[in-house]
Amino acid sequence: GAGVSQTPSNKVTEKGKYVELRCDPISGHTALYWYRQSLGQGPEFLIYFQGTGAADDSGLPNDRFFAVRPEGSVSTLKIQRTERGDSAVYLCASSLRGANTGELFFGEGSRLTVL
């Protein structure tokens, strides 16, 4: 596609449930980033993929959060046993080779609400 696509755009779930958020990056972009943005805050880094591997997952807040990118394109962010504090907009971004060589292209985000 022309840009980064994220689905769903909105997700409402109950505390304790499992959630998957999907990101389809720009074709040919090897670098993929997940960020989380809470109200009134800037994007907070979660995990970075270069190709299929997680090059840096130091931003994942705990072991309830996990992300995969099995074929080096689409990525899925998985959240187990959701908590109310997980409510935020989850942003995905891709870059041709990595942020040290160019800009990030962002999707419109997936708004997660945990009741």
Place this chain on the structure above:
Amino acid sequence: AQSVSQHNHHVILSEAASLELGCNYSYGGTVNLFWYVQYPGQHLQLLLKYFSGDPLVKGIKGFEAEFIKSKFSFNLRKPSVQWSDTAEYFCAVNAPRGSYIPTFGRGTSLIVHP
């Protein structure tokens, strides 16, 4: 760990006023610097970036930013704002932490009154 500070959280201006948004970062080595903008209902997009060379960077829509290494700053400027500049503005810094992960400031909400 690197950090980014944006001191102005909310700015309200009238059209044709000049704009300057502050951005300071904490990393002492080589950095890449960005300003991103998020218009209402849209995704984050790049306004301008600095990697090397001339510290005065020109971006889209008449925006510019100046990298002052001695002050660890990368302030965003526009001489005359328009109503359409109403948006959230985010400063970001890329520094080697193994993988060059951009760190974002908390953002500045700009409202321009016509």
